[in-house]
Amino acid sequence: MASFLAAKPADAEALADIRTEAMQPSLEAIGRFHPVRVRERFLSSFILEDTQLILHDSEMVGFFVVRTRKDHLLLDHLYLKASALRLGLGQRVVRHVQNIAGKANIPIKLMALKNSAANEFYKSLGFTRVAEEGFDNCYEWHPSES
Template identity: 40%
Template sequence: MLSLAPVAACDFEEMLAIRMETLRESLERLGRFDPARARERLEAGFAPEYMRHIVQDDQRVGYITLRPASGQVPRTLQLDHLYIRPIFQSGGIGAWALDWAKAQALLQDCDITLSALKQSAANRFYLRHGFIQVGESEFDLDYRWSQSRGVPA
């Protein structure tokens, strides 16, 4: 059974470990894996009020961060993190969490934006789930899910 649980400030180290475990392969492929930079990036965006642990059968298997994006028209939610420990990937957990995020967007009359590392399997995942690529930077691809294109599966 899947559920979401609140995040507390004391959860930072566990969440950093999940982030590094999940991103390591993709970052190494880009020549960008750096534990110090990973810590700094998570610290900069660590906002427990917008974060949820993804729990399966009382075990934390990942987390999601969905926050209001500032200055976006139409109103937008930013999906900053969706990390599932590799051992739990490909079992529908990410899709379940993404459906939760889409439901939140529908309730708030918002679209969802996100960025994913180039050459990451996450890109195929987001495309399969109705996101369209809307931009690109040196290391990331930017995506948007619009509520006007449909509702969560």
């Protein structure tokens, strides 16, 4: 059984660990994995109110961050532990955020590291690649397109 729970300040370090583990393969593939930088980048932008834990059978297995902007939602982070992949949890998170955006009639924007498996994942859920920035692909999802 999966559920979402608001993050607490004490969760920040564990979330940085999950992010580091999840990003390592993709960043290593492009020669840019630096565990300290990955952790610090997350912790420096950690906003408690935007962060939800992903629980599976009462265990924290990941998290996501949705930032509300004037004209869109930014799905800024979605990471799962390796042990929680292929359980449908990521899809459940994205569908949850799409539901929120649909009710507000605003798009969702996100970025995915080029050559990451996340690119196919987001495309399979109706996101369209709209731009490239450095090492990332930029995606959007519009309620009218679903």
